[in-house]
Amino acid sequence: MLEIKDLHVSIEGRAILKGIDLSVGEGEVHAVMGPNGSGKSTLASVLAGREGYEVTSGAVTYKGRDLLETAPEIRAREGVFMAFQYPVEIPGVTNMYFLREALNAVRKHRGEEELSAGEFLKVVREKIGPLQMDRSMLKRAVNEGFSGGEKKRNEIFQMSILEPALAILDETDSGLDIDALKIVAAGVNGLRSANRSFVVVTHYQRLLNYIVPDYVHVLADGRIVKSGGKSLALELEEKGYGWTEETAANPQPVGV
Amino acid sequence: MVAVVEDLNARLRGFESLRERAAGEPEWLQRRRRPALERFFALGIPTVKNEEYKYTNLSALPQVEFFDAPPAADTSAAAYRGLGGFTLRFDSGRLAAADGEVPQGVSVRSIAERLRNDPDGLESLLGACAAFEDHALAARNTACFEDGAVIEVAPGAVVEEPIHLVFAAASAVSNARVLIAAGRNSQVRVIESYIGAGKYWTNAVTEVYAGENAVVEHYRAQLESVEAFHTGCFQAVQERASKVSTFSLSFGAAVARNDINTRLNGEGCECALDGLYAVKGGQHVDHHTAIDHVMPHCNSHQLYKGVLDGSATGVFNGKIFVRRNAQKTDAIQNNKNLLLSDKADINTKPQLEIDANDVRCTHGATIGQLDAAALFYMQSRGIDVERARNLLTYAFAADALERIRLEPLRTHFENLLLRTFADKTEDRQGVTEWRP
Structure with a gap:
């Protein structure tokens, strides 16, 4: 599904990712953990195609195609979805309208019929239930005036509408209380399937109690310093990120 | 000579x-x-x-x-x-x-x-x-x-x-x-x-x-x-x-x-001066407003929004006079501009002359560009960048049309706006083409 090979990324000349290798197979859930400044969000952003990141070397392929050469909207249409750490407010564009635009762009790309407002409403009714979202959120402008929890639920709701093949969750748990976290995690778990892969980027192990990963990778100073099964997350929780640095093959001081 | x-x-x-x-x-x-x-x-x-x-x-x-x-x-x-x-x-x-x-x-x-x-x-x-x-x-x-x-x-x-x-x-x-x-x-x-x-x-x-x-x-x-x-x-x-x-x-x-x-x-008057200007190419648009608060307990409200593309230029100049007798005046003035091109230009200037001492007068002017974060967010959901730009521009401008109470006219203006900025947005939900 996703192959990242020796990925080096800089922001304004400063190296952030210093050689990432990661292979995500179909239907797998990979957690990428790491302390602040380790490059987690940079990795998510590069995969989604955000501007301002310079790939200095390495390659990323998605379904066998060069992802980095693909425009962000085409990535999305091809099935890459990123749930934002900080979802953006778009005053004046209703959530409903925005989502229909997005879904129709994806459908058109796949050679499917675009949905009318009525048909789209049916899809929405079907998908909104599990996320316990207030219907009024659909009529409001995208994320405008939403609470932190509402914004994150809206991200997962968008994901459930767009049905991506690869979902990247960028710190979806940050700022959520335990109830909201459970709802969001249930939403994600409901979307897990044999042909959908997830990259779950998180700072805290807590999320992984609810979204149980197949693999855990620990990122420190722009490198994956440790990879393992789900038990690695628990070990991390117990011993702290300092532990991974000590045990890393090539220990590097973390710090800015 | x-x-x-x-x-x-x-x-x-x-x-x-x-x-x-x-x-x-x-x-x-x-x-x-x-x-x-x-x-x-x-x-x-x-x-x-x-x-x-x-x-x-x-x-x-x-x-x-x-x-x-x-x-x-x-x-x-x-x-x-x-x-x-x-x-x-x-x-x-x-x-x-x-x-x-x-x-x-x-x-x-x-x-x-x-x-x-x-x-x-x-x-x-x-x-x-x-x-x-x-x-x-x-x-x-x-x-x-x-x-x-x-x-x-x-x-x-x-x-x-x-x-x-x-x-x-x-x-x-x-x-x-x-x-x-x-x-x-x-x-x-x-x-x-x-x-x-x-x-x-x-x-x-x-x-x-x-x-x-x-x-x-x-x-x-x-x-x-x-x-x-x-x-x-x-x-x-x-x-x-x-x-x-x-x-x-x-x-x-x-x-x-x-x-x-x-x-x-007279006392207790209200006035609302609002507008939307959208210009491109070499067009120039200028709004000069002046509200003269002569008597007490009057409200005035102004919202002018503008979208300037190409090498278009614009002017907004809003004067509010509050005379000595015009206590309890409540005056709000806003001018918001969206520049779609580096060559577009706007000069905006509020001008308040207040001679009364118990009044509330506020004014604000903004000049901005399309929000890059919002553009990327839309792209990341599959919406192409040109379309995203049009949608954001439409959203910015349509907000000004909310001030219009005459429903068929608002719809008509929305359609004009759509034609100005976004060909493809005509199927926008809730907007029906206005025909004679």
Whole structure:
């Protein structure tokens, strides 16, 4: 599904990712953990195609195609979805309208019929239930005036509408209380399937109690310093990120 | 000096017919026109040396008077019909056609016809609100207008059906004139549309007199040809507890200048001056507003939004005067601009003069570009970047249209906006194409 090979990324000349290798197979859930400044969000952003990141070397392929050469909207249409750490407010564009635009762009790309407002409403009714979202959120402008929890639920709701093949969750748990976290995690778990892969980027192990990963990778100073099964997350929780640095093959001081 | 004299002579040629025409008019009007013409000549067409016209160059206007008549405007287009109510069409300021039925409680007539047949009662109204001492273009209109619309609302009459005045350019210079006099406790809605093709000059004056507790809802759709000059002066005088709102939609003209003034002459008045301008290419649009808070307990609200693309330029200048007696004034002014290109340019300036001490006056001006984060967010959901730009631009501008209470007109303006910015957004939910 996703192959990242020796990925080096800089922001304004400063190296952030210093050689990432990661292979995500179909239907797998990979957690990428790491302390602040380790490059987690940079990795998510590069995969989604955000501007301002310079790939200095390495390659990323998605379904066998060069992802980095693909425009962000085409990535999305091809099935890459990123749930934002900080979802953006778009005053004046209703959530409903925005989502229909997005879904129709994806459908058109796949050679499917675009949905009318009525048909789209049916899809929405079907998908909104599990996320316990207030219907009024659909009529409001995208994320405008939403609470932190509402914004994150809206991200997962968008994901459930767009049905991506690869979902990247960028710190979806940050700022959520335990109830909201459970709802969001249930939403994600409901979307897990044999042909959908997830990259779950998180700072805290807590999320992984609810979204149980197949693999855990620990990122420190722009490198994956440790990879393992789900038990690695628990070990991390117990011993702290300092532990991974000590045990890393090539220990590097973390710090800015 | 020679050049100046020649210029004056050239200009005078354009006014030869005035004396002849004035002979048939009531004496009080002749007495009003003469000083107006003199005032126009004394002031001349404003130049950029005039602080009020610093960014708006009208130096081409003296020549425009000698251009050939523009081709006839297409008045069958959807934009000028279908709002219901009663429509009067003027070609170059002269009544050309009427359509629909005049609603109950209001009289809508041609100024020329009214002057000819029963001029009584007009003396205290026509030219009473539109001061021209310091306003050369209003002076010129007062000296030159041949016809126009006079709308008189009977006291207590509530006229829901809109009255639509369509001004189509059919000669090099059009002097459009509108007089709205709303009696005590009355209510009226008036739309002015300006259209044309080719190169010409429209110089319009609208006077509004709102009697005690009257409500006047006024809309102005400036959709002139992109080669045209449009100068418009809206001047209202409000009596106690009256409410005047005027919305200026300015999409057309090469150079557009709108002066929008209201005087709050009684306690408890409200006024709402709002607008949306959207210009591109080399277009220039200028809104100058002035609200004179003379009496206590009055509210004024202003929201002007603008979208400027290409190398278009814009001006917003909002004056609020709060006189010594005008305690408890509540005045809000906002001007928000979206620049879609590096070459587009806007000059925005609030100007508050406050002589009372117990008032609330706020003003704000913003100039921004499309939000890059929002653009990326939309792209990351599969929406292509051009479409995302159009949607964000539409969303920014459509917000200003919320101020329009006349639903079919708002829909119509939304459609105009869609056509201006986004071809593909026409299937937008809730927006139905407006057809006659």
